Each structure stands twice: as C-alpha cells, then as structure tokens.
Amino acid sequence: MKMKVKIKNKKEVPPEKWSKRIRVSTRNRNGLERLLKCQAKRGLKFSKKRAVIIEHFIKADRHYTVEQLYNEIKEIVPNISYSTIYRTLKLLVDCGMARTHHFGDTDARFELVHKEQHHDHLVCEKCGRIIEFIHDGIEKFQNAVAKEHNFLVKSHELQIFGVCKRCQLRKRQR
C-alpha cells in the first residue's frame, strides 16, 4: 500500500530551465562560489545558512549522514532545522555536487562529488568509517559482465563491509 507518486512543488523551476554549467567541479576549492552563482540560474536566492552548510560540506569532504551534518552545522548556526539540511543536500544532489549512498540498511549518506573517477567503498561495521578505493580491474570486469547480459549500465555501486585496520587493532589490545 505504498504510493510513491510525489506531488511536485509547483514552485520548482523546470529542469530544462536549469543552467547547463551547474555541474560544477569542486576539485578546485572555489566550488562554493561557483555553486552560489549557479543558484541564480535556477531562480534561487542567496541564503547564509545554505552557504554555511555547503561550505562545511565541501571542506569536510566526508560521507555525511543527515544527522551528522545537522549536528555539526548546529554548532555554527544554532537554530538550524533538519529540513534545511535535507533541502540543501537535495539541492547539491540535483546540481550534481553530491551523491547519495545507502550502505546496508542504514541512513542515506551524502558525499561530495569531486573526482572524475568512480570509486567504491570499504565500510567498517564497527566504527562506521568509510574508505574509498578505485580499482580499474573491477570496473572493467563490471562492464564485461554487463556486456555479456546486454545490459546498459547507468551506474554501479560496490561496498565491502567488514572491520577496518584500526578496529581490528583496538580489539586485539583489549
């Protein structure tokens, strides 16, 4: 009994009106300014809170859950709401500046898009730490498998769950 039909907010600027240059690269750290400029092209206005969130998100460059980001932003801007965090992250995803991951059945995690290359994740089940890695061989095999099945690849996601080096050592010490 689930209806996933979402009644869109009528205020939303239609995608075809969005700037093509909105997909900013943040390899150079002025991604924030660029994004803020891009906002105008979507009919957005400047917002101090949004700027703080985005700046923090870019600087930290971690795999944030909404809760984590909320807690950190709260230290900077006391009365921030979850809604604003959610809305800002959604904006970043829409703009191609952030990407969502669902590791296992946990909350969504948001990561900054700042590398051309696709990368995968080692997820520590003890401490929650996330380690990125890139492996061309795996990528190639994935594409080979897809080809075998005549499958048109849009994206892929690989997670390795387990215990990170640090947590293994910590365990032994006890």
Added chain:
Amino acid sequence: MKMKVKIKNKKEVPPEKWSKRIRVSTRNRNGLERLLKCQAKRGLKFSKKRAVIIEHFIKADRHYTVEQLYNEIKEIVPNISYSTIYRTLKLLVDCGMARTHHFGDTDARFELVHKEQHHDHLVCEKCGRIIEFIHDGIEKFQNAVAKEHNFLVKSHELQIFGVCKRCQLRKRQR
C-alpha cells in the same frame, strides 16, 4: 535524534539456545521441512500461514519486496497481514535462509539463500528486474583491495544499475 536502541521482546529465545543446525541449505528442495523442524528448537510452533509464506518464498525464488510477497500470499491466504510477512522474513533471515538487499534507496528486498557462491546483481531501473551474476575475477580483486587496506571482509555487495536487454528493445520498438 535517532535512538536505535531496540527494546527486545522478553519472550525471545536467547541466541545461545538456538540450534546450530538451523542454518539449513535449501539447495535440495526440502528446505521447508527442515526449517519447520528447526523451528521447534527455537521454541517455535508450527503455523500454517508461516508455512505457506516460506513455501511460496522458496518456490518462487525471487528478489521479493515485502509488498510483492504480501500481495502474492494474499491470493493464497486471504487475511494475511503485513506483520506476518515481516516477521516470517525476519525469521528466515535470522535462520540464514534469506538475505536482505537494499538496491539504491528502495525497499528492502529478500532473496533466498541457496547457493554457496556469492553473487551480485544487475538491477534494471525500468522494469525492476534483477539479474544475478557471479564473477570470480571481481571477487578476487575485492579481496585484494581489502588486503591492501588491512580490511577484514565480512560481506560485500555489488550492484550495477541500468537498463536490461528487454527494456532496451522495448524502447526501440516504440
């Protein structure tokens, strides 16, 4: 503001009392009977509805969402509830007879565990079809990456999202 502390039901039989043989292989199709026997060792009683669900789940051998399974079982046992589906699937997972996947941010999907070998998935974003595949090369590379990072692997999950052969053809025909 999330508290993931779960107040356990006191009725639950403690894990150390569970049968060691509960992890049944369903490669041979009598997995159902075996499971039903195993239930007794966990202090469970026979239940017609549960049996129907499990039997159906085993026979169909698909990647079920709870909703899908609910709808199909409803045809067999009219007044079944979501709770029962959820509880039965949880039981199967606890017994090692089923496994959960979260493809993207969609509902959980439950699949029967009936192969020794780990397999990965091609997920069609058009029709929702799921194609399993096994690739030793990828497995080996994954283990190599983990070793490099001194990471102790517990499990891993790889999904390739895209459009399946059938949906590609269908699109062209229109």
Added chain:
DNA sequence: ATTGTTGCAAAGAGTTTGCAATGCT
C-alpha cells in the same frame, strides 16, 4: 513588491511492536 528560504509541525513511507484474540502442542 515579489519571490525564495526557513522552522515548525504534520504527513508519508517502510518497518517494528504491544496487545488481545486465536491457534498449536
């Protein structure tokens, strides 16, 4: 002045659980 943004509270979606009635053993 117009239109976007925010916080709040409420609503959704998926899942779990307490409870009284019912079913197994």
Added chain:
DNA sequence: AGCATTGCAAACTCTTTGCAACAAT
C-alpha cells in the same frame, strides 16, 4: 493449560512538505 502466532493499530525512524513568518532581490 501454557505458550507461540496473528491481525490490528499504534509507535518508530527517516524523509518530505504545507504553511506562515522572514529574508533576498
């Protein structure tokens, strides 16, 4: 009889949204 199972409704968690007040242009 004693305890597990079920359906139902309510609770829970994560996320989205309607709305009135506020801020940017």
